[in-house]
Amino acid sequence: MFIRIVKMGFQPEKVETFLSDFKSIKTKVRGFEGCLFLELYRDKSNTNQFFTYSYWENEQALENYRNSDLFKVVWKNTKQYFNQKPEAWSVDKLVSLD
Known part of the structure; x- marks a missing residue:
């Protein structure tokens, strides 16, 4: 399993638009x-x-998504609302407790 965490900061007046999108x-x-x-x-x-x-x-599944038409539309729409550079981490889960 491959885990991806992405941090995004938005212009305050664009938050509701992002949430709707x-x-x-x-x-x-x-x-x-x-x-x-x-x-x-x-x-x-x-x-x-x-x-x-x-x-x-x-x-590879994440890369397939990142190269898809869906991602291109999503990212084009989303990045116009940023107020800072996004950050991303790829992590491995070491422990999970129920």
Whole structure:
């Protein structure tokens, strides 16, 4: 399993637009071949800061998504609302407790 965390900061006046956009595409992203899990988090103190957290079958599945027409549309729309450079991490899960 391949885990990707992306941190994004938005212009405060564009947050609601981003949330609306995310609501309309989240099922398509989650349904993309190889995507096993998708969540969106919002920072409690800096409310224009968001994080996506996704699980992929493997690194190639994420790359397939990143090279897809879906991603190109999503990223083009999303990046216009940024107020800072996004950051991304690829991580391995070491421990999970229920």
